[in-house]
Amino acid sequence: MKTREDYNCPLELTHDMIRGKWKPIILWQLGKGSSSLIDLQKSIHGIGQKMLIEHLKELQEFGMVDKNQFEGYPLRVEYFLTLRGRRMLDVINAMQQIGIELMVEDGKNEILREKGLL
Amino acid sequence: MKTREDYNCPLELTHDMIRGKWKPIILWQLGKGSSSLIDLQKSIHGIGQKMLIEHLKELQEFGMVDKNQFEGYPLRVEYFLTLRGRRMLDVINAMQQIGIELMVEDGKNEILREKGLL
DNA sequence: CAGCATCCGATCTGATACTG
């Protein structure tokens, strides 16, 4: 599998780092604060456990996310953004901003307000 | 197929707009100036004609790219970024910038210099 | 030169069931 060091095109590298249906929204959520797996899943509408874990794993491989594991039962982990993950929020925020503008053009202000984005 | 008006999440909307292996680099190239199909293909290393046309079509559907058709033979078209496409360059540039930083961390300055990115 | 049709393997996604 392709790792970070294999890339010779910066745009391709970054694009691959956020590729996949759920990566941007996961980064966005973690940008709001560390989170357990279950809370992350609850906060991302529609995502399944498999996809969540799989995408988290890839985000970790690219050094954008890390986790703390706590001992004892019930099991508990805490996922959080690394410095590099925070850096990627520049891109995520820009994406979010453009999406908001387009949705406003489409008269979706109400939906955005419900989500606290407007 | 999902069109722009179907989205209720701004991040998902923008992410889908640049989804696919070649979309960011196509936008990047067109950001440097209008281009014919063949010149676009020549400037994007590794892309095939099918993928190029397919991705251009999707970029057009999302209103980021448009084209002029000229009469006569040989056929000639000119693809260019719309205002909305230019707006998306904010995201593309942010992606490019992060990618460059990561490649510098990996000691790939030489490759970047060859491409005129450093 | 610009663009379409077809075919096929690779990859992605999601549902379900299971383990520690």
Added chain:
DNA sequence: CAGTATCAGATCGGATGCTG
């Protein structure tokens, strides 16, 4: 609660040949 395994359908990507 956190994480793994399996399987099937959908989508993506690329090679090739053809049309105007």
